[in-house]
Amino acid sequence: MNNLTIYRILTYIIFLIGAFMAMLLLTFLMAALANPVLLxxxxxxxCVVIYSYCSWRFLTRGIDAHMYCKTSLRDLTRVNGYGALAFASLTAIQCISLIMNPALLNDILEQAMSMQKSSVEGMEEMMTKFMGFLLKFMLVYSVLLLVHIFSTFRLLKIHADxxxxxxTTNNP
Incomplete structure (x- = not known):
């Protein structure tokens, strides 16, 4: 299996998760307008959502179909790739620190459960399992996103044509 096949698989995985994140983005935006700390x-x-779409578009049009792509696609891919790089790096660091320190995760869960007005029996155990799964999923996703971003930057140079x-040619 060559690198381009792996890149294709990663692109579609990143694109599907990016589509889900796009739906959540509207909720995040409303919350961020009420609380500027979330901006x-x-x-x-x-940035992750836009990067996901732009990298998919570059793969389908620029690499697979050998069609002309506007330079704005390259610029959007690069700029949002840097934002997605920051997101993936921070997410990976946070996930690793919470996985390595389960006591900190338990403290966070206890604080969240204490804010709940009504408590359902077994909710704490279910939340602990869900948070463990979510941390592992986000760690895998952020690592895949990092690999994808670096691959995209390399492919943008290779397929600059x-x-x-x-x-037109770039030779003077």
Missing amino acids: LPTFMVA AFDLPG
Whole structure:
């Protein structure tokens, strides 16, 4: 299996998760407008969503179909790739620190459960299992996103001719 096949698989995985994140982005945006502290995380999620779409578009049009792509696609992919890189790095670091320190995760869960007005029996155990799953999922996703971003940056250099107008050359 060559690198481009792995990149294709990663692109579709990133694209599907990005589509789900796009639906959540509207909720994040409403919450961020009410609480400005959430603007930076919302911006980073938006970067991941835009990067997911732009990298998929670059793969389908520029690499697979050998069609002309506007330079704005390359610029959007790069700029949002840097934002997605920050998101993936921070998410990986946070997930690793919470997985390595389960006492901290338990403290966070206890604080969240204490804020609940009504408590359902077995809710604490279910939340602990769900948070463990979510942390592992986000760690895997952030690592895949990091690999994908670096691969995309490399492919943008290799397939720079996809952004040249047909019939033009860059040689002086």
